[in-house]
Amino acid sequence: MALWAQTAFLLVNVITSAVRAKVERELSPECREFLYMATPPTGLEHDSLRFICQRYNKKPRYVTLYNTVDHIPVYSAYTFKRSEGEKCVDVPWMYEPQLSTVSDTDEMQPFPRGYMHMNFEDAQAVLEDYTDAVRYERGVLNPDEHQDDPDDKASTYTLTNVVPMVPDFSNRVWNKQEHVIRKRLNNYCRGTAYIVTGITTSGKMIRRENMNRIAVPTYLWSAYCCVDYDHNTPYNERFKFPSYAHYGLNEEENNEVMEISVPKLKEFLKKTTYVQQNFQIFVGDCVPAASSKTE
Numbered sequence: 001m002a003l004w005a006q007t008a009f010l011l012v013n014v015i016t017s018a019v020r021a022k023v024e025r026e027l028s029p030e031c032r033e034f035l036y037m038a039t040p041p042t043g044l045e046h047d048s049l050r051f052i053c054q055r056y057n058k059k060p061r062y063v064t065l066y067n068t069v070d071h072i073p074v075y076s077a078y079t080f081k082r083s084e085g086e087k088c089v090d091v092p093w094m095y096e097p098q099l100s101t102v103s104d105t106d107e108m109q110p111f112p113r114g115y116m117h118m119n120f121e122d123a124q125a126v127l128e129d130y131t132d133a134v135r136y137e138r139g140v141l142n143p144d145e146h147q148d149d150p151d152d153k154a155s156t157y158t159l160t161n162v163v164p165m166v167p168d169f170s171n172r173v174w175n176k177q178e179h180v181i182r183k184r185l186n187n188y189c190r191g192t193a194y195i196v197t198g199i200t201t202s203g204k205m206i207r208r209e210n211m212n213r214i215a216v217p218t219y220l221w222s223a224y225c226c227v228d229y230d231h232n233t234p235y236n237e238r239f240k241f242p243s244y245a246h247y248g249l250n251e252e253e254n255n256e257v258m259e260i261s262v263p264k265l266k267e268f269l270k271k272t273t274y275v276q277q278n279f280q281i282f283v284g285d286c287v288p289a290a291s292s293k294t295e
Contacts, residue, residue: 023066023098027051031063034079036194036225036282040065043279044074052096055107056155062142064160065198068099070205070215071125072163075198076141080185080224083148093138094158099123108158125159129213133206136216139165141197143178163199164206164216169255173248174220177257181224188237191228196281197221199250200273219272221247223262225286243286262286 031053032038040051040063048069054061054076062078095111097104100120111127120126130138140161144153165174185193199217206214223245233241245265248257260268262285269275 023050023052023096027063028053031060034063034077036286039283040077041075041196041281043276049074052160054155057151061152061155066160068123070201071213072215073141073160075196076161077196078142080146080193080195081148081152082186083145085145085179085182087144089150089153091154091157093127095124096158096160125214129206129208133164135166136164137167137170138162139170145178145182164214166250166252168252169248169250173255173257177246184237185224185226188230188233188241189226190230191226193224193226195222195224200269217250219247220250221245221265221269223265223281225282227288243282
């Protein structure tokens with residue numbers, strides 16, 4: 001009887017592991033490769049937040065920390081892929097099945113026909129949430145121009161990677177800065193560049209059918225970490241390695257991007273959003289131990 005019970009226990013464990021959700025409170029090891037030192041940002045713990053190991057075409061692509069109450073991502077974390085930046089994919093917008101049903105597939109899926117029911121939209125944004133939001137457009141945190149493989153690009157088109165952005169800010173300011181970062185990392189980062197792009201909110205919401213549906217970001221911010229870089233980089237770019245950051249105000253006016261160090265971004269976010277005192281974007285602010293030696 002004891003042997004039977006032990007066998008049954010092991011069988012249950014195997015089955016549970018096989019169908020374990022990619023939406024979980026603790027990040028699974030396979031998606032930690034997208035994080036510097038395999039460690040997600042700290043100081044952002046809350047009951048409404050879920051890690052999403054963003055999977056597309058049978059592979060993990062990046063990590064998102066998603067707020068199931070505000071229906072937007074807090075951040076997406078990914079590894080930069082050297083590219084020319086062209087958009088070369090045409091895929092429908094997708095959603096995360098396991099935010100609604102944990103036993104569902106662990107891969108993002110195109111929105112199905114007739115999906116409008118509370119079980120589905122309680123935990124995440126749906127296309128209709130953006131239909132009448134005329135002041136905002138869908139802005140991605142992990143942009144396709146920072147990816148090269150078509151499947152990596154396609155995986156960025158999920159609403160779990162999207163926040164409402166003011167068109168003028170998105171098109172004139174934020175996208176331009178994404179180009180700057182792409183060119184900088186293309187030219188001077190020799191190894192893996194880890195990027196975390198996130199938001200802050202202040203309580204403003206997009207409403208649909210008299211319900212608060214989607215939080216509107218006040219600021220967008222982004223930071224990269226590349227410890228293996230070209231030490232002959234010109235000085236005007238050299239001081240932006242191994243890490244640097246930027247943020248911008250998600251409004252029609254006064255929305256220029258500010259470039260700052262990662263520690264300064266960390267202090268800025270502590271003052272402007274709800275993070276704990278141990279908040280940290282990268283382990284040790286992306287300062288490798290070897291950097292203390294004379295170059």
